[in-house]
Structure formats: structure tokens, C-alpha cells
Amino acid sequence: MLEEFIHITEKANKPKEHSQQLPQPNPLQQYKEEHHKVLCINSNLAVDLPETDGLIMEPNVHPSQWMTYDGGQENDTDDRIFFHETSGHSDLSLRQCCAVESAARHNPDRPIQLFMRSPATCISDNSPSSLHSPSWLKVLSRYSNVAAVLLNEERYFAGTPLEDWYSKGVWRTSRFQIGHLSDYIRILSLYKGGGLYLDMDILTLRAFKGAMFRNCLVYENDAMDTIGNSVLHLERGHRLTSELIQLLSEEYDPEAYVYHGPDAIAEIMNRICKLVAGNPKSNECDNVRLLSHRHFHPVPAMFSHMLFQSNGNLRDVETLFHIKESFGLHLWNSISLREPMNVDNPKQIVAIIARQHCPLTVSRAADFKSL
Secondary structure, three states: OHHHHHOOOOOOOOOOOOOOOOOOOOHHHHHHHHHOOEEEEOOOEEEEOOOOOEEEOOOOOOHHHOEEEOOOOOOOOOOOEEEEEOOOOOOOOHHHHHHHHHHHHHOOOOOEEEEEOOOOOOOOOOOOOOOOOOHHHHHHOOOOOEEEEEEOHHHHHOOOOOHHHHHHOHHHHOOOHHHHHHHHHHHHHHHHHOEEEEOOOEEEOOOOOOHHHOOEEEEOOOOOOOEEEEEEEEOOOOHHHHHHHHHHHHOOOOOOOOHHHHHHHHHHHHHHHOOEOOEHHHOOOOOOEEEOHHHOOOOOHHHHHHHHOOOOOOOOHHHHHHHHHOOEEEOOHHHHOOOOOOOOOOOOHHHHHHHHHOHHHHHOHHHOOOO
């Protein structure tokens, strides 16, 4: 009954100040000295650092034979859908793999890019038998439109307006360093190539077709007073991207959690588009669409636990209807991460959705270290 209810019928396939003080240690310098020769995978396999933005990962192929990737090339089109995994684990949880698979499955005609961060520490092992073939990579390699890229992070930022931010390394000292890197690098990718960015906890429920999903931002709530940065589409060269890049390059606060994400977007939208919080009609930018929260956030963050209830929530018909009508489902991992996903449970809403929209991931659920 519950599975039938939420079933979706779409077929898938500022100038620098000069100081007389002695120079302070650069947090990045030590990083370079320790890691300048290799990229790491799962902290125990090292590959030579490529003279490109990264390497395209392939299962059952030694990393030394992986093809190179250069961001900002002509093949990085506005049609691409991309993700950034910034923890540095070189691994995906079941939820994350499901997010990428569902995007690939419902958008077979669009390139899907998954950018992986290299771990901070590495024990070199270059033996021919050292292959990197985790379950998530095997699953995603089944989709011809997916490319998993192990980033050469330093090279990726080089020559961009955010190079100075990255190379100074102040962000590495922040307790929010992973979140800040994530906020910065997603905007950098939009700057380099455009496309649709999705957070790793957004499950795709149907294809993103039509002009609605071009140059769009998404409200996170019904009050329409908060625009999130978990779903963003901007064409290459869009003014909003340029304004965001400039703001991020000039203003960084290691103690501010959300300033470089949603708050930065709100500031730019207010300044250049005259957007007033809570009033989407005040938007004066005809090249920026504002989508309702129902497109990707049908379940509010504070109620995300209901998605993981073992007995489902058969009585909340309105919420189930909103899920059915949405294009994506935000799992709100920052809140729900400790909630278990039981892919075999016939009444758990998130499990039902996963079985429908990322079947290959679900079929290898037992192989994932983290659900």
C-alpha cells in the first residue's frame, strides 16, 4: 500500500595589507611537503600526482592507468549534474551512492560527475595488485554517464579567483573546514563549467527536464525566507556565480558556519536582484529562477526522522503526496545521519524510495560500511 502510494511512474534509465611582521607558517606548505607527490585513496594506496585536475576512477583497473580529468573543458557542459564528496574518505555510504545512482538513472542523457577528495594521509602502495574497487565504484560504473573523479585539489583551485583562499590554508584551521571546503568548491565548479550541483543527500526521483531547472535556486522552506545551496544550477559565466566567487574570495570567516553558503547566496540575491526574504516576487533577475521547497525538500529537516521510521507513517498522507510530486528528496544527513536505513523494510519510507530509485546500490547494501 505505502509503496504503491509513493511510487513514481517516470521511466528511468580586498587589496592586500603589507605587514612588517615575520611571515607566519603557511598551513598549506606543510601539506604540500607531505603530500606533493601523490594522491591518496582510502589512505593506503598512493598514485602519482597528475598534472591535471584529477583522475577518472575505474574499478578493477590500477590507479596508475586511470585517465586524467581537466575541469573547465568544453565537455563540462551546463547539462552536467555534479556532486562533491569532501570528507576525504575516498568512500561513499549507501545513502551517498544512492544519491548519485538515482541522478544517473533518471537522467541518462546528462553527464554525472562525482568529485572525490583525496585523504589527508597516505601509505604508499603501488604494487600492480593494488586495485581500488569498492562497491560504490562498481555500482556507479554500470552507468555510462557517470564519471568518478579523484581530484588534484591544489591544481583544481589553481588559476582561479579562489586560489589564494585555498593556498593560504586558513580554512584548514577551522572546525568547519569540511563544510567550508564544500561551500567553496561547489561554487568553483559552477565557475569552471556550470551545471547542476546536488548535495550528497539528495535522492533524485525523476528527470530534471525543462527550463525550470536552468539557472535555478531552491527555497528550503514554506516561508520562502531561506534559499539553500544544496541544489544549484547556473550556466557557465552566469553573473550570480561571478558575484559569489568574488564574495567568497574577499570575505572568509573560519568561525561562521553558514555564511559562505546560504547566507552568501541571500546577500548576493538581495544586492543584485533586490530579493526580499519571504517574497519571491521581489526577484528582479529574470535569469534566476526560484523554485519552491517542494521540488527537493518535501520533508522539512525537523521531520526528517519520519523517513526512517521502521513502521512507516501511513497516516501522513499529505507528506507522502508531497514526496510523490517532488523531483528530489533531501534526507538532511546533518540531522538524520544516525537514523538507520533498512533497505529490506517494506514500511520504511526511505527504503521504499531507495529500492525504486537506486536498485543497484540496494542490491549491494551489505557491502557498504556505512548506510
